[in-house]
Amino acid sequence: MFYTVIGTQWGDEGKGKIVDWLSSKADIVVRFQGGNNAGHTLQIEDKTYKLNLLPSGIIRGKKCIIGNGVVLDPWALDEEIQKLSDQGIKINPDNLMIAENICLILPLHKIIDELNEKNKGTEFIGTTKKGIGPAYEDKVGRRSIRLCDLQNEEILRKKISNLASFHSYRLKHFEKNIDETDLFIQLKNINKKINSYSYPTWRILNEIGKKNETILFEGAQGALLDIDFGTYPYVTSSNTTSGQIFAGSGFGIRKDHKIFGITKAYTTRVGSGPFPTELKDYMGDYLGKKGKEFGTVTKRKRRCGWFDVNLVKQSVKISGIDDVILTKLDVLDEIKEIKICVGYTVNDFKYDYLPSNENLQNNIKPIYKIFPGWQKSTFGIKKWSDLPKNAKKYVDAIQNMIETKISVISTGPERSQTIDKDNYLGSI
Ligand code: IMP
Secondary structure (H helix, E strand, O other): OEEEEEEOOOOOOOHHHHHHHHHHHOOEEEEOOEOOOOOEEEEEOOEEEEEOOOOHHHHHOOEEEEOOOEEEOHHHHHHHHHHHHHOOOOOOOOOEEEEOOOEEOOHHHHHHHHHHHHHOOOOOOOOOOOOHHHHHHHHHOOOOOEHHHHHOHHHHHHHHHHHHHHHHHHHHHOOOOOOHHHHHHHHHHHHHHHHHHEEOHHHHHHHHHHOOOOEEEEOOOOHHHOOOOOOOOOOOOOOOOOOHHHHOOOOOOOOOEEEEEEEEOOEEEOOOOOOOOEOOOHHHHHHHHHOOOEOOOOOOEOEEEOEEHHHHHHHHHHOOOOEEEEEOHHHHOOOOEEEEEEEEEEOOEEEOOOOOOHHHHHOOEEEEEEEEOOOOOOOOOOOHHHOOHHHHHHHHHHHHHHOOEEEEEEOOOOOOOEEEOOOHHHHO
16 A cells, blocks of 8 residues: 655645654655755654654654655755664665665755845745755756766766856856865765665665555645645745655556645745735734744744635645645634635635736635634544534534545644544554
């Protein structure tokens, strides 16, 4: 069986707990997009593990693949491996395999990411400044240095020189330059540490696919940050929707593939860009504080707002999501009246989806439906029947409006704090 976990909003939906749960049941865990802009914190017994690039399965001793759809900062990887090894996690080429055709994030990409942001005024996209966008630009521009290029000095020198000449004009403008010899030495040195992890991972995955083993594809970020379907240009530079699973790992579409969408019971986003249901008042602050809404990677305060049906319904359809897992319901416990955005109006026209036009996006007015709160704690509840009546009504309303089953509700950070309606997660 094959499983995928995808965020249906702007990331930070609480994927970590579910990914950890599923990865404990999987034989192999695969990342297929993004890079170290992602951040998962896993709490297992009394230990806290922080992951950015490595698939979560690494903590559970599972085989892990970083697929070709990811952009790899080899120095960040080395640091992450070091930190986790210091915490007693075993990482070696038997349990970590990296696609040999993966494109690398270089120090120059981080510089460009920073310059792009500064250049546009206060904050443009509000990126994580990890060099993600510039690295993907070089990938599509057919200039990237890939992991396999580190094997051959002649090819590596040629590629470095090509990159340096491509970026020199822009960097010179900011009084920065690329020292080609230094970059060559840095890459040769890091290659000694990471090259043993390099494999044609698509072959490994296809072999495993034949053996009836369980594969988990771990999505990073969220569907609304997708380069095609997100709130462009305020997005990340990869496809975060399910289509990317296949191109980003080299594993084709199979029958027995279940796609879970992780959805927060309200909405958050970090960085700039449209956010129709954003609350800039005390309620936004309240959700932020109660939900501990601070970015894992950049520590930035997340923007908070009401649940938006249009956005989630759209994400669910684009990714072909089978079941939704609703998280952080307990954050709403004390609120008297809870709003759900059920549609938009722009200049008197009604929309039941987010139009792509930026001007329309900026002028959207949400249409809200008000739901009475339940004002009782739902924290840690394990059974659907134990939820307060109004909490059930809230969940049922979302389920009906997004036209997708909510089969699991997470009521706290622990695995036991979960309502697994049909014992689906429990039985995997
Ligand atoms: P980048 O991925 O660093 O280029 O950032 C582009 C946008 O995606 C910014 O708004 C970031 O805040 C957002 N972003 C990137 N990674 C994550 C994530 O893992 N969670 C939430 N937002 C993210």
